[in-house]
Amino acid sequence: MARQLYELVGTDPARRFSPFCWRSRMALAHKGLDADVIPWRFTENSRLAALGGKTVPILLDGEATLTDSWDIALHLERSYPTAPALFQGLPETYRFIGAWADMVLHPALAKLIVSDIVPLLGPSDAAYFIESREKRFGMPLAQVTAGREARLPEFRALLAPLRRVLGTQPFLGGATPDYADYTVLGGFMWARSVSPLRLLEAGDDLHAWRERMLDLFGGLARGAPALEA
Amino acid sequence: MARQLYELVGTDPARRFSPFCWRSRMALAHKGLDADVIPWRFTENSRLAALGGKTVPILLDGEATLTDSWDIALHLERSYPTAPALFQGLPETYRFIGAWADMVLHPALAKLIVSDIVPLLGPSDAAYFIESREKRFGMPLAQVTAGREARLPEFRALLAPLRRVLGTQPFLGGATPDYADYTVLGGFMWARSVSPLRLLEAGDDLHAWRERMLDLFGGLARGAPALEA
Incomplete structure (x- = not known):
């Protein structure tokens, strides 16, 4: 069976917008590995439960099922040791930047883009998304952004x-990208996929970094459906 | 000549309170190395200029003079490769947590403790410190805190x-402390050395971590003069 990566989508199966799925998609590319996209939508919990998971990404790789982006990265590093290293040292030392992305970058992005996601979803997904996120933010999503x-x-x-x-x-x-870069890029790919908002100014070192990231692996990230102008 | 580390002090040469000096002091201990303390005070710029530096820490180690905590860490790693590794992988991948500590942790700490530093300084150092920090904050230091x-x-x-x-x-x-831990500990040692403010609550995982850090190397950090209750 071909390797499969379950990735979050809305009505358009080509627009994959989960920051965590992007971490795994870039990690696969870093290892020179392909994986079929298995589109998954917010309300399809039973499909993940059948795999023992609750959220995407989920990677099916031979006998292995990995239900979380961190476990996917560790699995890829362990299973493909001769491919370029995702972690240029102990994986444990990459946890801080992951925690920062999850707890600082993503919430800040959400406050800028969360309302842009709604029109990309089908009716039942949109209903779920609006209800769960309005509960999280305590206000209508249009008000959040x-x-x-x-x-x-x-x-x-x-x-x-x-x-x-x-x-x-x-x-x-350092001189080459690794899992720290993919961890942070995930957030920017999330935003780029769903929102026209220009997050970074040209001339910002971070903008230049994102351009380099978009170009990796034959423009894998750059070629993804984007709304950012 | 014995190894020497220039460290910031005030009137009491035993109270070494620079967060960057603590990074180097812990890094030396991690490598199993000793270094004489060379006390340095804020207004003694000419002593550093003579060494080609502008700030502490400065490490003199044999023929080498290192004028910055990051360079000191790289030097120790390179010069003492058989001692335990400070970087469990590429040093470049430790830059993010260093930038976070410098740009997020330290400014946040300064707003809590900066006024506590003044009474620990002699008259000319206090005058320099008050003037430079009031300029930075745009207000009296008592108002900052x-x-x-x-x-x-x-x-x-x-x-x-x-x-x-x-x-x-x-x-x-990960399972053992490395330069990421010393990088963050520096800020907490700065605060602990100068301020009675209880920054962390018992029961916080971060409090437990700091306790473990204080115990390292025979209680090197715990034994330092502290004001935190």
Whole structure:
């Protein structure tokens, strides 16, 4: 059986917008591996439960089923040791940037783009998404993202630690990209896939880094359906 | 000549409170190396200029002079390769947590403790410190730290990414501490050395981590002069 990666989509199965799925998709490409896209939508919980998972990405690779992006990365590193290393050292030392992406970058992005996701979803997914996210934010989603252009400077300031690193080296991984880069790129791919908002200014070292990331692996990320102008 | 580490002090040469000096002091201990403390005070610029540096720490190690904590860490790793590794992988991948500590943790700490530093300094150092920091903050230092107890929850929330990692593994370096841990500990040692403010609550995974860090190397950090209750 071909390798399969379950990835979140809306009505368009080509527009894969989960930040966590992007981590795994880039990790596969880093290892030189392909995987069939298995489109998955928000309300299809039973399909994941049948695999022992609750969220995407899920990777089926031979006998192995991995139900979380971190486990997928560890699995790829262990199972394909002769392919380029995802972790240029102990994987444990990559947890901090993952936690920062999950707990700082993603919530900040959500406040800028969450309402853009709704029109990309079919009716039942949209209903689920609106209800669950309005509960999380405690307000209508249009209100969450209201005035977002004015909040972009604050968002960009939050990225200062990334910007400092990427002002001194081309990738978070140093001279070459590694799983730290894919971890952070996931958030930017999420936004790029669903929102027209221009998050980064040209001239920002972080913008230049994202351009380099979009070009990797024959433009894998750049070729994905995007709404960002 | 014995190895020498220039470290920031105030009137008491035993109270070494620079977060960057603590990174180097812990890195030396990690490598099993000793270094004489060379006390340095804020207004003694000419002593550093003579060594080609502008700030502490500065390490003199045989023929080598290193004028920055990052260069010191790289030097120790390169020069003492058989001692335990400070970087469990590419040093470049440790830059993000360093940037986060410098740009998020330290500024947040400064807003809680900066006024506590003044009484620890002699007259000319205090005058320099007050003037330069009031210029940086745009207000009297007592005003910077005013109402700080009420701001502790906000400070602790900022530490969420650290807390998540340290809820799953004992050290930022994984099973054992490494330069990521010393990088973050520096900020906490700065605060502990100068301020009575209780930054972390007992029961916080981050508090437990700091306790483990204080115990390392025969209690090197725990034995340092502290004001935190």
